[in-house]
Amino acid sequence: MKPSLLFAAFAFALLIQLTNASEGDRSYEFFHCVTICSLTTCSPDQSLPLTLRLTFWTCPQNCEYTCMHRITDAAKLSDDPILQYYGKWPFHRFLGIQEPASVLFSLGNGYMHLRHWSVLRQKIPLTYHLRPYYLSWVVVGVNSWLWSAVFHTRDFNLTEKLDYYSAALSILYALFFAVVRILRLRSPILIGAWGMLCLACYTAHVSYLSFVRFDYHYNIIANGAVAVLHNLFWLTWSAWQYTSWSHAKGGNRAFAWYPAAGVVLVSLAMALEVFDFPPYWGVFDAHSLWHLSTIPLIPIWHRFMLEDTRFEVEVGKREDKMRKD
Incomplete structure (x- = not known):
């Protein structure tokens, strides 16, 4: 040599x-x-x-x-502790895939979004003002889980950033939609202004991570703050629907518990990230189990979208009839 x-x-x-x-x-x-x-x-x-x-x-x-x-x-x-290497547990790869369980479960989440695409397009009327936002929610979700699968297939600098940026976009879009729906924004000017603010924040976030410093702690704090705000919006909305004031204003949505259940269960699922442990059989770690636990939660949101659309359309028809009478 x-x-x-x-x-x-x-x-x-x-x-x-x-x-x-x-x-x-x-x-x-x-x-x-x-x-x-x-x-x-x-x-x-x-x-x-x-x-x-x-x-x-x-x-x-x-x-x-x-x-x-x-x-x-x-x-x-020798019963010695299992160590991490380059920030990851020692996973057994499959066909060159670094973290096969996380890849499989990421694709499972993406599939749950994708399989409801045709259902939402079919059952949400073309004239319903929230239809584009519901369909965009599916697109953003599929994009996020696709890049999660790519990142867990092979951890490179580029795939890591695409995964992080897509996840941030998904979280911020969820907040954007929550505000539009809960505050019942209908004015294109207001929606456009709110959308531009969200876009500016997202651009600043990605620019900082890309050109200043790829700070993991900042990324967690920023995404966590947006997620908490999103959750508070939906928890407050769900609770409001079961008050007498809401019923007096035409509330009485029997499905109003869906958003609250969704945000609570997702938050509980994310707790798996706190209890990090070496992967069982070199395959299933806390992160992969978190991805697994979110798969059955996605239909909760799709069910809410359909039920809420049906309710809003029926209310709109009744109001139109009353105005005509």
Whole structure:
């Protein structure tokens, strides 16, 4: 082995140590294993299996994966703690997919949105003013879960940002829609102004993360604040529907509990993120189970959209009839 190539291999391993490090990849054992693996197996004529090449694995990255699981298997045998590597637990990949459970459950969430697309288009009247916002909600949701699946397939800088930005867009759009629906905005000027404000906030958020600093803590706080505000809007609306004042103003929506149930259950599901733990069987961690738990919650919102549309259309017809009479 040429000295220059040996130095390059050690320099590459050292670079790995200094970027995005976790306890596992900072260890000498991992450093040594990856270095030896890279020196002995990575050569210009070496070729990875097709599934790994299709998912953009390189030989050094494959060495990292092999060493990670070699050390993890030894830790399990000796009852030592399981460590994270580059911010992730040691998952077993499938066909080159880094986190197969999270990918599967992300696609499941996207499917739940997509399968209601035709139902919403069919059952929501073309003349109903909220129809475009309901359909846009589906599009934003599918987009968000698609990029989540891509990110969990392979964690690159680009796929990570697309996942984070899509999630932020989904959360902010949910707040945009909540305000339009709950405050019953009908004026194009008011809706446009509110939409421009949301767009400006989103642009500033993405610009900061892209051009100033990709700050994970800021991203969590910003998205969390928007989500809390969104939840408070819907919880207040749901509670209002069961008051005597609401009934006197034509409320009496028997389905008004849907939004409250939706935001509460999603918040409880997100609590899984707090209880982080090594993946069971190298597949199911807290994050993947969070994605799994949100799949059955999506139909709650679609059911609300349909019920609310039906109620609003019927009320509108009665009001039109009264005005004519």
